[in-house]
Amino acid sequence: MGRFEEFGKRIDDEVARLKRMKNLQDFGKRVDEELERLKTFMKEDVAPETEKRTAQFLREVSEKLSEAASWLEERNAARNSQKRAKSPKS
16 A cells, blocks of 8 residues: 555544544543654654754854864964064064
8 A cells, every 4th residue: 555545544544533432522532642642752753863963963063163263263363473573572
């Protein structure tokens, strides 16, 4: 079965399940089940990947900040050496 057919079957199953609900209590239980499933998905699938990507991003930013700091230090050192070269010797 292709992905499209599988998705269509899942939709049909969910619609049939919703039609079987007779009262608000059944609907509430279904919402609670789906929220639990969503929390589990977020905790087990989304969070680890997000943390991995965030750590990589922070490493890259840290590297760029180190490069910028080095550039500023070099620029400051060059400026100071020019001042020393221009200042009259006592």
